[in-house]
Amino acid sequence: MNxxxxxxxxSIPAPVPAFSAFCLYWLRLGLTSFGGPAGxxxxxxxxxxxxxxxIDQTRFLHALNFCMLLPGPExxxxxxxVGWRMYGVRGGLVAGGLFVLPGALVLLALSWIAAAHGxxxxxxxxxxxxxxxxxxxxxxxxxRLGRRTLKGPPAVAMAGAAFLALAVxxxxxxxxxxxxxxxxxxxxxxxxxxxxHPHPVAEDGGGTDLAEPAPKASRLLLLLGLGMVLWLxxxxxxxxxxxxxxxxxxxxxxxxxxxxxFGGAYAVLPYIAGQAVDSYGWLSSREMIDGxxxxxxxxxxxxxxxxxxxFFAGWNRPGALSPALAGTLGAALTTYVTFxxxxxxxxxxxxxxxxxxxxxxxxxxxxxxxxxxxxxxLNLGVYLGxxxxxxxxxxxxxxxxxxxxxxxxxxxxxxxxxxxxxxxxAGGAAAGLIQALAASSL
Numbered sequence: 461m462n463x464x465x466x467x468x469x470x471s472i473p474a475p476v477p478a479f480s481a482f483c484l485y486w487l488r489l490g491l492t493s494f495g496g497p498a499g500x501x502x503x504x505x506x507x508x509x510x511x512x513x514x515i516d517q518t519r520f521l522h523a524l525n526f527c528m529l530l531p532g533p534e535x536x537x538x539x540x541x542v543g544w545r546m547y548g549v550r551g552g553l554v555a556g557g558l559f560v561l562p563g564a565l566v567l568l569a570l571s572w573i574a575a576a577h578g579x580x581x582x583x584x585x586x587x588x589x590x591x592x593x594x595x596x597x598x599x600x601x602x603x604r605l606g607r608r609t610l611k612g613p614p615a616v617a618m619a620g621a622a623f624l625a626l627a628v629x630x631x632x633x634x635x636x637x638x639x640x641x642x643x644x645x646x647x648x649x650x651x652x653x654x655x656x657h658p659h660p661v662a663e664d665g666g667g668t669d670l671a672e673p674a675p676k677a678s679r680l681l682l683l684l685g686l687g688m689v690l691w692l693x694x695x696x697x698x699x700x701x702x703x704x705x706x707x708x709x710x711x712x713x714x715x716x717x718x719x720x721x722f723g724g725a726y727a728v729l730p731y732i733a734g735q736a737v738d739s740y741g742w743l744s745s746r747e748m749i750d751g752x753x754x755x756x757x758x759x760x761x762x763x764x765x766x767x768x769x770x771f772f773a774g775w776n777r778p779g780a781l782s783p784a785l786a787g788t789l790g791a792a793l794t795t796y797v798t799f800x801x802x803x804x805x806x807x808x809x810x811x812x813x814x815x816x817x818x819x820x821x822x823x824x825x826x827x828x829x830x831x832x833x834x835x836x837x838l839n840l841g842v843y844l845g846x847x848x849x850x851x852x853x854x855x856x857x858x859x860x861x862x863x864x865x866x867x868x869x870x871x872x873x874x875x876x877x878x879x880x881x882x883x884x885x886a887g888g889a890a891a892g893l894i895q896a897l898a899a900s901s902l
Contacts, residue, residue, distance in 0.1 A: 476546060477514065485512075486539065486558035493535070493559065493759045494882040497724060500535035500761075508542060515542055526813045529826050531721045532802040533761035536560060540806045549807060556803055560795070563760025564767060568791050570754045571771040574747070575787060582896075589892020590753040591848045592863045593884050596870035597756060598841040601726055603875060606834045614654035615831040618643070622835030626730060627842060633731030634720045640832035641825040648824025655827035680808055687804045691715070691797065698793060706777040707793065709740050710770050714794050717766065718801040722826075723833030725755075725762035730840045732769060742773035745847055752844070756885050763798060770794025859895070866891045 477485075485507070493500045501524065508514045515523075523541045527534040536559050543555025577583050610616045618640060625631040647654045695711045713735050721728045729752065736742045743751075751768035758764065774790025775783045809816060816822055849863055866888055873879040873887070 477512070479547065482543075482547065482551065483554055483558070486543070486555045487562070489539070490558045490560065490562040491759060493563070494880065496762065496881060497533065497535040499880070501538060504535070504538065504542070515545060519545065522813055526809070526816055527806075529816055529822055530802075530805045530809070531719055532799075532805065533721070533724065533763050536761045536799070537802055537806055540803055541810055544806060544810055552803065552806060556799070556806070560760050560764070560799060563758040563764050564791075564795055566758045567754060567764050567767055568771065568788065570758070571751070571768045571791060572784065572787065574750055574754060574768075575772060575775045575783070582893075585892045585896035586889045587750050587753060587892065588859070588863070589866060589888040589890065589895065590757075590885055591749050591844075591888075592867035593870040593888030594749070594753045594756055595841065595845050595848050596867045596874060597881055597884065598726060598837060598844060599871055600874040602834060602838050602841055605830075605837065609830045609834055612654065614647075615827075618655065618828060618831040619835035619838070622832035623838050624835075626836060626839045633728065633836070634716070636832060636836065637720050637722055637727075637829060640828045644828025645821045645825040647828070648820050655824070655831050679811075683804060683808045687800065690800060694796065695793070698789070702781065702789070703779055705779070706740065706742060706773045706790070709742075710773050710790055710793055711797050713740070714766050714770065715797045715801070718798050721763060722829045723836060725765060726840055727833045727836040728763075729765065730836070730843055732766060733843070736769045736773070740773070742769065742776055747772060749844055749847055753885070756881060764795070766798050767791045767795045858899075862891070862895050 489500075489503065489507075493503065505520065509517050509520050520542075523545075524534070524538055527537040527541065530537055536556055539559045540552045540556030544552035547554070573583060574587075606619070610619055622636050622640065625636050626633065644655055695707075698707050698711075713732070717728050717732055720731075733745070733748045737745050737748055748769070751765050751772070754768060755762050755765035768791075770790040770793060771787040772790070773794075774781075774786035774788070778786035781789070849860070849867060851860075869891075870884045870888060873884055874881070
């Protein structure tokens with residue numbers, strides 16, 4: 461039974477709050493937005509549509525579908541859209557920025573702890589308990605997304621092909637996502653409904669009333685030019701001031717990742733891990749898994765895990781800077797180039813919202829990508845599961861049994877009991893401490 465208030469009809473205009481109240485709401489959401497995109501979107505639905513009535517149900521649903529068409533964290537982009545709708549560009553910057561900022565600051569502090577003290581007994585014990593819980597979180601994500609998305613043999617085949625392309629053939633992640641988009645778009649153009657769309661466009665009769673005249677093409681060109689300037693100036697200044705290594709690689713990797721992050725952070729993480737660990741050598745695979753574990757404990761979008769990678773890139777390649785200062789610079793640069801495209805996508809595409817969400821080719825491409833993402837996330841689960849549950853090196857049988865027990869318990873809590881993700885992570889941390897205390901007492 462749904463006890464929430466009835467959706468507000470599109471004909472009732474949403475009252476515009478004072479800008480100070482607007483800012484305070486987004487700050488509070490940024491501080492409490494645990495639970496991943498589903499929980500974050502549900503929180504915005506409850507507050508913005510049902511209780512505060514800042515945006516009507518029709519526009520909220522259409523904006524959500526629009527954000528699903530874009531690469532990047534859909535919840536953060538939805539917040540940016542709502543802010544843009546209410547207060548223009550400054551509203552979008554405030555809403556999208558405050559959605560990210562609290563989690564970014566928390567993760568910055570946690571990244572320093574992991575880099576400076578990650579090998580100490582207490583912190584290491586926490587990580588040892590959290591990492592099996594993260595494997596369970598990813599397994600649960602594959603299960604939920606697969607049930608919702610893989611509705612027929614073509615979708616299952618697309619997921620399987622994506623998994624094999626990454627795990628066996630080791631094809632680049634952008635190529636896999638691009639191929640899925642092309643296949644879905646061509647199929648839709650031919651009238652073949654091969655892939656189930658995970659977020660269908662709402663048939664509420666309000667679409668045509670919300671359509672607005674398309675802005676001039678010069679507006680897109682202006683935004684494109686502005687985006688290039690906003691990227692080139694700070695990145696160029698850092699390269700001139702501190703040299704190329706590792707800053708050029710940080711800027712290039714995470715800018716590229718921002719344009720292919722369909723399906724959320726779980727989808728793009730194997731690509732980032734492969735580049736950061738194997739190609740650039742900024743951190744170890746163990747440290748990469750630790751970063752994902754930390755990102756699960758912080759509010760905001762999970763893609764903030766890229767900030768952790770950027771911190772370690774600076775920490776381990778500081779050059780003339782201190783490790784802490786270089787790590788902070790790496791984290792700031794990573795966060796900047798990761799989220800700059802997210803804002804530009806919204807500011808550039810929002811005026812075309814109605815046209816994009818009803819576009820058959822775009823819908824077909826997104827549906828195929830959604831099917832491929834199931835295989836991509838499965839690849840991440842195998843990557844992490846092998847490292848955590850079947851590791852190489854010296855590990856006692858007792859520690860491996862304990863890791864499997866944590867993973868299976870966390871998986872049960874997520875899939876059968878509906879426990880929130882942050883509580884599962886906290887339980888894993890507690891289990892890690894219990895294991896360490898038990899081992900020390902023997």
